[in-house]
Amino acid sequence: MKIQIKIALLFTSLIAVFVILLSGFVYYFADRNYFQDFFKRLEIRAVIAAKANLEADENNVSIYNEIRREHLEKLPYEKEYIFKIDGSGDIQDTLKALSLPASFLTETLAKKESLYRHNSVFYLGFLYTVNRQNYLIVMSAKNEFGIEYMKNLRSVLIIGAPLCIILALSISLLFSRNILRPVRKITERAKDISSKNLHLRLEVKDGSDELGELALTFNNMLDRLETSFEVQNNFVSNASHELRTPLTTIMGEAEWALGKSRDEEDYKKTLAVIARQADRLDHITKNLLHLAQTGFDGKTQDFKKIRIDELLLEVQRSVVDFHPESIIELDFSLLPEDEEKLYVMGNSQLLQLAFSNIILNGCKYSNYKPVRVALASANETTIILIEDKGIGIPSNELKYIFAPFFRASNTGAYKGYGIGLPLTQNILRMHGGSITVNSSVQKGTVVMVKLPIANLD
Numbered sequence: 001m002k003i004q005i006k007i008a009l010l011f012t013s014l015i016a017v018f019v020i021l022l023s024g025f026v027y028y029f030a031d032r033n034y035f036q037d038f039f040k041r042l043e044i045r046a047v048i049a050a051k052a053n054l055e056a057d058e059n060n061v062s063i064y065n066e067i068r069r070e071h072l073e074k075l076p077y078e079k080e081y082i083f084k085i086d087g088s089g090d091i092q093d094t095l096k097a098l099s100l101p102a103s104f105l106t107e108t109l110a111k112k113e114s115l116y117r118h119n120s121v122f123y124l125g126f127l128y129t130v131n132r133q134n135y136l137i138v139m140s141a142k143n144e145f146g147i148e149y150m151k152n153l154r155s156v157l158i159i160g161a162p163l164c165i166i167l168a169l170s171i172s173l174l175f176s177r178n179i180l181r182p183v184r185k186i187t188e189r190a191k192d193i194s195s196k197n198l199h200l201r202l203e204v205k206d207g208s209d210e211l212g213e214l215a216l217t218f219n220n221m222l223d224r225l226e227t228s229f230e231v232q233n234n235f236v237s238n239a240s241h242e243l244r245t246p247l248t249t250i251m252g253e254a255e256w257a258l259g260k261s262r263d264e265e266d267y268k269k270t271l272a273v274i275a276r277q278a279d280r281l282d283h284i285t286k287n288l289l290h291l292a293q294t295g296f297d298g299k300t301q302d303f304k305k306i307r308i309d310e311l312l313l314e315v316q317r318s319v320v321d322f323h324p325e326s327i328i329e330l331d332f333s334l335l336p337e338d339e340e341k342l343y344v345m346g347n348s349q350l351l352q353l354a355f356s357n358i359i360l361n362g363c364k365y366s367n368y369k370p371v372r373v374a375l376a377s378a379n380e381t382t383i384i385l386i387e388d389k390g391i392g393i394p395s396n397e398l399k400y401i402f403a404p405f406f407r408a409s410n411t412g413a414y415k416g417y418g419i420g421l422p423l424t425q426n427i428l429r430m431h432g433g434s435i436t437v438n439s440s441v442q443k444g445t446v447v448m449v450k451l452p453i454a455n456l457d
């Protein structure tokens with residue numbers, strides 16, 4: 001069943017229960033009120049009738065008769081009966097003739113008053129005592145107005161309640177249709193989006209409500225999907241290009257050398273080129289292998305407790321050994337006082353590889369200007385900032401830098417393969433960490449690495 005129908009039915013059922021309960025209450029209380037009021041009128045008339053008929057003082061009798069005449073309008077089919085209670089069975093017979101039950105008399109004797117209703121005729125029994133003689137006054141009348149009123153009320157409620165329910169159903173259908181319209185739009189738009197037109201986005205009118213949030217989340221997901229589709233598309237062509245360039249050179253050089261006899265010097269030069277290109281191939285394939293291996297999560301079996309400041313010192317040494325022109329300034333001024341906070345769980349070789357990649361990039365892309373490496377900790381996380389004053393990364397290309405083989409458009413003059421950062425990201429993810437890069441062209445780049453502090457116990 002569609003959610004729209006579900007909402008409408010739920011809403012209507014609630015309204016129906018409410019309307020039925022309310023109608024029941026209205027009917028019950030109107031009925032009670034009307035009939036109590038009528039019995040009250042009968043009671044007044046019964047008292048006056050008793051006084052007018054049984055009072056000894058003539059003056060009072062005439063006053064009561066006048067009250068009856070002048071102030072008490074006759075009720076429809078109003079009748080009064082006065083019985084002397086003397087133990088004879090006559091009263092019961094007469095009451096029976098009036099269709100009154102035997103309990104009517106006993107109840108009146110016990111409670112001094114009793115009420116009885118037969119269809120539209122109402123009876124009030126009333127016990128009156130004069131000179132130690134008990135009398136039963138029975139007053140009856142037809143409650144025509146009350147019966148008619150209740151009949152009308154019943155008709156109004158019987159017609160009104162279903163009408164209300166039908167109205168509630170229509171309104172709730174309209175209401176739920178309106179509420180779910182944006183969802184339908186999202187569905188229709190989402191149906192149009194496929195791998196061929198991943199650039200399409202959902203319309204976000206108001207990002208603050210739930211549906212706006214849903215559309216925003218969906219759009220963000222599409223952004224990521226589009227980027228990863230582009231990355232995938234570029235990966236194969238980039239990879240084959242990166243592998244083919246050294247291969248073509250090797251094949252060309254070998255062909256040239258084999259074409260005819262050459263000098264020893266020429267052979268040496270050719271072999272040197274071949275060795276360099278083979279070295280490059282080796283580097284690329286090794287990195288690719290690493291990338292593939294670190295792409296799998298959960299390889300935590302050989303993780304050890306590592307002091308991150310010592311690891312950074314080690315990286316500094318090895319980078320400077322490899323590229324003596326590198327200047328790496330380690331800033332440990334924000335080092336946590338608690339030494340335990342310097343430990344992370346990890347694989348020392350892989351983490352060294354990750355930090356070397358980032359620091360080497362900083363040195364390379366700043367033409368070996370000083371690179372600052374700062375270490376700090378916050379809550380359960382170690383933060384390492386690597387900052388250079390190099391060429392930076394164009395802002396529109398930032399989102400691709402973790403894609404294998406991607407190289408920014410301003411790196412033409414620098415050697416590289418575009419595998420270092422994806423590998424670094426994989427290594428950090430394996431360690432439960434993250435890497436974010438902020439950069440502006442010609443100003444420099446700041447790389448922030450976060451790693452969880454090793455469990456202190």
Ligand code: ADP
Nearest residue numbers: 361362365392407408416417418419420421445
């Ligand atoms: P590469 O071998 O090209 O350096 P990486 O995977 O290490 O490959 O980096 C990917 C790309 O990210 C680089 O080609 C470069 O465009 C950009 N990049 C990474 N670090 C820096 C940096 N510190 N300064 C400027 N650009 C950088």
